[in-house]
Amino acid sequence: MPETPAAPPGETVLTVSGLRKSFGRFMALSGVDLKVRAGEVRAIIGPNGAGKTTLINVLGGQLAGDAGRVVFAGKNLMNKYPHQVSAMGVGRTFQISSTFRRMTVYENMLSAHNAASGRWFSLSTALLRKMHGAVMEDLESIHLAELAGRVVDDISHGDRKRLEFGMVLASRPRLLLLDEPTAGMGLQERHDLIDLMLREIRERKITLLFVEHDIDIVFRAADYITVMANGKVFAEGLPGEISDNQEVQEIYLGVK
Amino acid sequence: MANEPSPATPGSLSPGNSHAMTMLDKYRINWRLTAALMAVSVLGLFTLPPLMVFALIEVMIFALFASALNLWLSYAGILSFGHAVYFGLGAYGVAITIERFGWPMPLGILAGPVVSALFALVFGFLCVQLTTIYMAMLTLACAEVTYAVAFQWFDFTGGDSGISGHVPAMLGLSPSWYGVVVLVVVTLSILALWRIVHSPLGLTIRAVGQNTIRAGAMGHGRKKVQLISFVIMGFMSGIAGTLFGVFHGNVFPDYMGVGYTIDGLVMVLLGGLHSFGAGIYGAIVYKTLDNLVSHFFLYWQLVIGVILLAVVLFSPSGIAGIVERIKERMRGGSDV
Numbered sequence: 001m002p003e004t005p006a007a008p009p010g011e012t013v014l015t016v017s018g019l020r021k022s023f024g025r026f027m028a029l030s031g032v033d034l035k036v037r038a039g040e041v042r043a044i045i046g047p048n049g050a051g052k053t054t055l056i057n058v059l060g061g062q063l064a065g066d067a068g069r070v071v072f073a074g075k076n077l078m079n080k081y082p083h084q085v086s087a088m089g090v091g092r093t094f095q096i097s098s099t100f101r102r103m104t105v106y107e108n109m110l111s112a113h114n115a116a117s118g119r120w121f122s123l124s125t126a127l128l129r130k131m132h133g134a135v136m137e138d139l140e141s142i143h144l145a146e147l148a149g150r151v152v153d154d155i156s157h158g159d160r161k162r163l164e165f166g167m168v169l170a171s172r173p174r175l176l177l178l179d180e181p182t183a184g185m186g187l188q189e190r191h192d193l194i195d196l197m198l199r200e201i202r203e204r205k206i207t208l209l210f211v212e213h214d215i216d217i218v219f220r221a222a223d224y225i226t227v228m229a230n231g232k233v234f235a236e237g238l239p240g241e242i243s244d245n246q247e248v249q250e251i252y253l254g255v256k
Numbered sequence: 257m258a259n260e261p262s263p264a265t266p267g268s269l270s271p272g273n274s275h276a277m278t279m280l281d282k283y284r285i286n287w288r289l290t291a292a293l294m295a296v297s298v299l300g301l302f303t304l305p306p307l308m309v310f311a312l313i314e315v316m317i318f319a320l321f322a323s324a325l326n327l328w329l330s331y332a333g334i335l336s337f338g339h340a341v342y343f344g345l346g347a348y349g350v351a352i353t354i355e356r357f358g359w360p361m362p363l364g365i366l367a368g369p370v371v372s373a374l375f376a377l378v379f380g381f382l383c384v385q386l387t388t389i390y391m392a393m394l395t396l397a398c399a400e401v402t403y404a405v406a407f408q409w410f411d412f413t414g415g416d417s418g419i420s421g422h423v424p425a426m427l428g429l430s431p432s433w434y435g436v437v438v439l440v441v442v443t444l445s446i447l448a449l450w451r452i453v454h455s456p457l458g459l460t461i462r463a464v465g466q467n468t469i470r471a472g473a474m475g476h477g478r479k480k481v482q483l484i485s486f487v488i489m490g491f492m493s494g495i496a497g498t499l500f501g502v503f504h505g506n507v508f509p510d511y512m513g514v515g516y517t518i519d520g521l522v523m524v525l526l527g528g529l530h531s532f533g534a535g536i537y538g539a540i541v542y543k544t545l546d547n548l549v550s551h552f553f554l555y556w557q558l559v560i561g562v563i564l565l566a567v568v569l570f571s572p573s574g575i576a577g578i579v580e581r582i583k584e585r586m587r588g589g590s591d592v
Contacts, residue, residue, distance in 0.1 A: 061472075062469065101466065111462075111471075114463075115463070121456070149279065171475065
């Protein structure tokens with residue numbers, strides 16, 4: 001499906017080293033080191049204030065880091081503008097789903113294709129009509145074709161989360177950053193959504209880095225888990241290793 | 257130019273007309289409505305008493321000005337307190353190229369909108385460095401500086417007495433025929449705006465205007481996209497200002513003053529934010545009251561104030577919202 005084949009599994013595509021970010025006197029990231037392999041599904045967990053969302057925001061270009069290095073697929077990703085990050089093949093969703101609320105579901109997906117087409121400045125309506133097939137196909141794959149004509153303000157929270165995810169996929173990213181993809185949803189809805197996401201991500205061989213509070217979801221989805229605390233990487237390992245780690249249980253899982 | 261094409265009768269959509277293709281149907285130009293509006297306008301221009309013909313011409317010119325402003329307010333997410341400067345610069349562009357540079361009249365008239373667009377490019381470059389209310393304050397600053405120059409640089413701009421006599425008022429045509437010229441130019445310009453809003457570029461402008469963060473994460477640089485909106489708006493306002501200056505055969509600093517800026521804002525709010533027709537609806541109501549009620553009732557602005565209050569309180573989506581509700585009721589709520 002993706003035009004550029006993903007790097008062979010096992011090869012490191014994202015390297016973060018010594019990443020720092022502070023807000024005034026509060027140090028949100030105090031030297032993060034992280035390596036993510038191509039095609040991997042990596043979860044980032046940790047207590048509130050550990051710096052998970054800040055990390056995603058610095059990687060996505062929404063925040064500027066103070067120091068450190070970020071390299072993605074051999075290129076510098078540190079302190080780029082969001083649209084430059086996007087152009088390098090990195091897509092993201094937000095903790096509170098971020099869509100175009102006054103547009104219809106259809107127009108949201110059309111916008112995503114329009115942005116990905118590289119001809120966003122064109123005046124040709126024919127170009128939009130040509131995208132129609134792909135737009136409907138993408139809406140089908142996230143089960144939103146039925147709601148195509150609805151204004152996004154009027155659809156449910158879960159539907160908006162799915163739409164946002166589908167819009168990000170439309171830009172054919174190689175790396176996806178998801179900030180709490182299932183936040184605020186019901187139990188069954190969460191599992192359905194994460195299964196849908198995993199299916200699409202595996203099919204397209206996308207590398208995934210996601211922040212999640214729901215431990216169930218984390219162990220269901222992740223190949224590898226990074227635990228953050230106080231702005232640093234606290235522990236890393238396979239799901240089994242993390243669930244057995246005494247220290248992680250103490251700081252995060254609340255087991256004494 | 258309305259938001260929806262009119263299906264023949266409710267429920268008559270054939271199954272072959274797939275649900276999906278109707279998604280982009282509303283992007284098409286409604287030629288039937290365009291032709292109907294033009295026909296009514298022509299009829300008005302040749303049958304109404306002179307006073308009302310003048311009012312009609314003003315309505316048309318301000319419909320374009322307010323529609324251009326609406327591109328900023330409803331689509332590009334640009335709040336402005338200084339848009340009349342591009343209207344006024346259209347008129348000044350004509351006057352100065354002809355009167356000071358000695359350009360031939362047709363060339364000078366064509367220069368009007370170009371001058372506006374160039375100023376929009378320069379001011380826009382400054383303004384897009386900021387966002388939201390800060391950007392709005394900078395639009396005001398740019399406009400005030402330009403106004404001050406127009407007001408005080410007597411040798412070049414004519415100062416507060418402006419410039420007149422560079423073109424014959426209404427090009428020497430009768431009001432009715434000048435009205436036809438205005439009608440054609442305004443219609444073409446508004447159709448062009450419609451096409452822009454519903455093109456890939458327009459979708460980009462709307463995306464950036466509605467959610468800068470999402471648009472940025474999708475790959476759109478805000479500054480570049482908003483700067484394009486500045487130039488388009490400047491050019492279209494310049495056309496309106498050019499038509500207005502030629503209409504009266506003069507130009508004054510007031511054409512780019514705060515008064516016209518507020519007029520434009522009131523028209524768009526009255527017409528209804530987030531609707532393409534906002535500028536048109538707003539100009540019709542506002543300019544009609546301005547021209548007609550003011551003859552019977554000294555405090556016509558009081559009337560506008562009460563109407564605006566009623567709109568804000570009872571129909572925040574303005575006249576466009578009311579029109580939309582009536583259309584829905586007539587259709588029996590059968591369509592999306």
